[in-house]
Amino acid sequence: MGKPSRDKGLRRERAIVELHVKCGIPAERVPLSGASHYRGNGADIDIYARGAAEPPLTAEVKARANGSGFKTLLRWLGSHDALFLWQDRQAPIVVIPMHVWLELLSLAAGAAGGTGSIQHDPDVNTERLRSRAAAEQGRPHDAIAEAA
Numbered sequence: 789m790g791k792p793s794r795d796k797g798l799r800r801e802r803a804i805v806e807l808h809v810k811c812g813i814p815a816e817r818v819p820l821s822g823a824s825h826y827r828g829n830g831a832d833i834d835i836y837a838r839g840a841a842e843p844p845l846t847a848e849v850k851a852r853a854n855g856s857g858f859k860t861l862l863r864w865l866g867s868h869d870a871l872f873l874w875q876d877r878q879a880p881i882v883v884i885p886m887h888v889w890l891e892l893l894s895l896a897a898g899a900a901g902g903t904g905s906i907q908h909d910p911d912v913n914t915e916r917l918r919s920r921a922a923a924e925q926g927r928p929h930d931a932i933a934e935a936a
Contacts, residue, residue, distance in 0.1 A: 800851040801832050808835055811890050813897070815844075837893050 801817050808815035814836035831846035838845075852858060861883055865871040871883040884892075 796851055797832075797849065801849045804847070804849055805833055807886065807890075808893075811894065813837055813890070813893050814840055818846075835893075837896065 798817075805815045805817055816834050818831055818834060832849045833847045834844035835847060836842070836844045850857075855862070861871065865883055865885070869884065869888045872880050873883065874880040
């Protein structure tokens with residue numbers, strides 16, 4: 789992998805971490821993008837959605853300039869909140885937009901006695917409708933897409 793590709797990946801990983809942290813969800817980049825298997829995992833980022841004392845959710849971050857591999861997923865997702873992908877003899881996987889992910893994490897934090905700040909935000913429905921309208925019109929609908 790060349791330096792420009794590596795730098796782009798690092799920027800995207802940092803942006804995902806920053807987005808979670810700004811929403812009150814502790815997250816951190818895994819050193820060397822998981823190549824060192826830091827703390828026993830090979831993921832790109834750790835998301836402490838269950839609290840700092842609990843094992844993190846591990847996540848990979850993939851970025852493609854031309855959307856290679858993503859275009860079909862985005863077409864299938866359309867303006868929906870989630871896309872379930874189920875291959876025979878495999879566990880289903882879910883593709884969701886960032887705003888839905890953050891909303892779910894916030895709701896889970898609220899249910900677990902955390903702050904759940906997004907669920908109490910009066911602008912949530914307005915922002916959700918704006919994001920959905922932008923997605924339906926093919927415009928970037930989150931900070932990461934707008935910065936790309």
